[in-house]
């Protein structure tokens with residue numbers, strides 16, 4: 001988290017809440033954080049800085065306010081023109097992650113451990129060397145790579161095939177500097193690459209940024225591998241997919257699709273009504289529109305009335321009280337769900 | 347029973363070495379005669395080879411109890427390096443998933459490294475017991491002695507745990523121990539008649555130099571002068587990560603050779619790379635905290651410099667023991683500024699609970715059920731094991747005093763004008779080589795260094811230059827057949 005990152009998460013047009021951005025970075029999955037995170041288009045950053053400290057974040061925020069790079073707008077904040085030009089000025093020295101979304105679908109840490117160890121194992125194998133210090137990875141990844149390597153040899157895959165997949169990926173990045181930064185992360189026979197500190201000197205960027213770039217480019221390999229079932233790396237993805245919803249929310253959604261009512265779900269699973277509603281809203285925000293049975297959850301009449309009330313109003317400014325005064329039976333749940341639906345259709 | 351010839355044959359078959367180092371064969375022979383053994387072998391003398399070979403010959407589970415996470419990981423890595431894959435470190439760092447995996451595959455492992463606390467886990471303990479381990483190894487055994495400065499309370503559990511395991515054959519290993527500590531180790535393990543293997547602790551190829559400076563700035567200048575003059579590779583030890591980082595940066599800018607910092611804050615990838623680059627001499631100097639070098643098998647380290655005073659002579663002797671393992675001349679240098687020991691005194695002050703803290707805990711132990719603070723964890727440990735309050739408070743006072751004594755001893759080594767080696771010898775009750783011009787100096791100069799005729803720099807292996815394009819990196823990584 002630095003000045004650049006914070007500025008880039010704010011907008012000149014859309015006023016944003018200080019706490020929402022903080023909670024998105026910390027990965028707090030409350031419905032309100034998820035909803036506004038979606039509205040701001042920053043949900044890919046969910047949990048990107050789990051250890052962000054409140055003190056540090058607030059300090060940075062206040063500094064930007066004092067420097068008038070941000071301005072308050074109705075208890076929220078917008079980028080000023082000074083803030084915008086600062087962002088443009090900082091941009092060339094900073095890296096914008098390209099594959100954030102992948103990290104929400106796959107366990108990037110385990111992928112990284114597996115891939116780097118595979119590279120080392122294949123490299124040493126190509127030189128016929130069996131005496132080396134393996135990278136330190138978790139036991140299950142170690143076992144995974146061992147069995148992958150047996151599979152690799154039994155199926156007569158070649159070192160060339162392995163190397164050429166890496167080569168294609170690096171070359172398709174279309175940026176030799178980035179490709180070099182990533183390649184220097186690899187470890188193998190008599191080549192240990194460079195540490196982030198060493199690369200920081202070489203590329204005149206902070207070491208933390210080097211690690212960030214490398215991690216991002218590693219994540220970027222996942223969709224490439226996923227798209228190619230013939231890939232020698234394809235098995236690496238086994239067990240790495242992350243469920244976007246909690247087990248419990250997923251179950252609620254399945255039951256609703258099967259036609260159960262809220263009351264039936266509440267009774268059968270001894271949940272609170274508010275919990276079931278949160279499950280549905282979480283699913284609505286995080287899943288594609290076709291995975292959630294909106295029509296079963298919101299009747300046509302409600303949708304039409306809400307549409308009429310807010311016809312001429314920007315979605316971020318919708319106000320529940322206003323709707324409620326005209327539709328006394330309306331619940332906040334219905335209001336928010338419709339708001340999500342409209343976000344997704346616009 | 348196994349003969350010396352058979353041992354030699356196994357050594358060559360398993361490791362490729364054709365002769366044992368001091369103490370190894372004697373320890374193995376004792377173990378194969380079913381004798382519980384206490385072996386005092388200096389750092390780098392190949393302590394791990396003893397249990398490694400025991401496991402290979404007996405084909406039974408070897409359980410190695412070790413105090414430090416990094417040490418365990420290094421030991422597993424070096425077993426892996428020698429082609430032994432059936433080794434694992436069972437530590438608090440393992441994920442729940444990994445713990446479950448290791449627990450259910452325990453019979454697949456030949457070497458299990460574990461901390462004493464982890465060993466008390468009932469489920470795991472039962473499994474280990476059911477596998478009927480052939481050898482229990484207590485690494486860094488001096489940690490069991492309350493006399494010693496490195497005492498770790500959880501080591502006190504080991505005597506009982508050993509009995510509960512069915513009293514397996516036991517090997518206690520340590521690099522340095524005074525006579526009191528040796529006796530205490532055996533007593534605490536309930537093995538007063540253990541066989542003792544003692545090798546010389548002296549490292550007669552190491553010159554012992556100290557240099558007192560007036561200021562922090564002078565210390566840095568002195569360090570630069572020495573680092574410039576000395577043959578590489580070498581290690582500079584610090585007691586703070588921040589200083590290690592800062593000085594590494596300064597040295598890196600000053601000199602043409604590679605310098606890097608090494609400490610626990612680096613990512614595991616960067617730690618791995620730093621170690622490997624040092625092994626291949628691409629990096630020539632490492633600025634490290636004591637976390638570095640535990641498991642490193644590097645023979646040609648020429649110097650070890652301490653930028654800060656270590657806490658004890660034991661620590662110091664172990665850390666400088668990393669220099670000159672190839673038997674060629676090496677040098678250990680300690681830089682000292684008056685009152686440097688205040689850091690260590692403060693550290694010790696902060697790590698041992700006070701009377702007030704003990705009282706606070708005993709008044710309402712429930713409040714401390716979940717406690718992160720190291721000091722209160724320590725008090726909790728004793729409380730949970732039934733120590734009365736007053737006894738514990740007295741005991742901590744004693745420990746504070748013995749830590750202070752150890753630090754003052756360290757300082758007196760630093761400023762001692764008579765023979766430093768002789769002082770070490772009398773501390774450990776060990777025989778040392780008599781003083782001569784290759785022995786020690788209380789005011790180290792460049793002239794003295796020159797007269798030592800240290801060996802030349804070790805030459806970096808290939809791939810020393812940074813590669814500037816990714817295609818080259820890839821083509822070096824993989825040797826293609828055509």
Ligand SMILES: [Zn+2]
Pocket residue numbers: 764765766767768780781782785786
């Ligand atoms: Zn001397």
